[in-house]
Amino acid sequence: MNNAIKEHWDEIYESLDADELTWYEEIPEPSIRLLSECHINKDETVLDVGAGASTFIDYLIDQGFSNIIAADISEIALGRLKERLGKEKASLVKWIVDDITEPVHIQNLRDIALWHDRAVLHFLLQENQRRTYLSMIKKSVKKGGYVIIAAFSLKGAKKCTGLEVRNYDHNMLGEFLGKEFVLLDYFDYIYHTPAGMPRPYVYTLFRRNP
């Protein structure tokens, strides 16, 4: 686990309420839109990598998904999410504190029907970090499974929470995932932070060849 990165995110989640975060979504509409295009059953496994305190988890629970995994480097972030959900709903989720660039637990996951990443991959600047991230997708996402990745677009911010990001478009994400993953849909999306600042994202949906 990269302790400097863990501390960075722990401090942010400690000092701000979930709805003050510059990526907070009351309703994660673009993710919901892409989820609706995935042909998966509610008992199949959905992994939200770098879930933070995301409301996508609330949505999945409310829709009746019964195999949800929330993974994040920050235990504080997942604690915030658990708190919001309350005991009953939180017990429906499998919680994993892990670093996607130095994974200990994520590498044991298999049969993931949907890998969901909003605003995590773009923090991985080093090639070895990106390689590890990709190897986790290849190990864990089943054949015919789906991958949603949302990242700051080429028109987007160059930094978030003081950390540099790598900007993407749908072609770059397709090249990153490789030929085994087919691009099913993508769109540009302007997210507005709680303070009203525009943050251009690209949202992509891929399917792994069956």
Ligand SMILES: C[S@@+](CC[C@H](N)C(=O)[O-])C[C@H]1O[C@@H](n2cnc3c(N)ncnc32)[C@H](O)[C@@H]1O
């Ligand atoms: C910008 S936030 C997005 C959170 C969530 N996906 C959302 O849309 O609300 C980035 C998240 O990635 C997590 N993260 C950053 N680096 C990570 C890593 N190396 N491994 C796992 N999680 C990481 C952070 O703790 C944080 O919760």
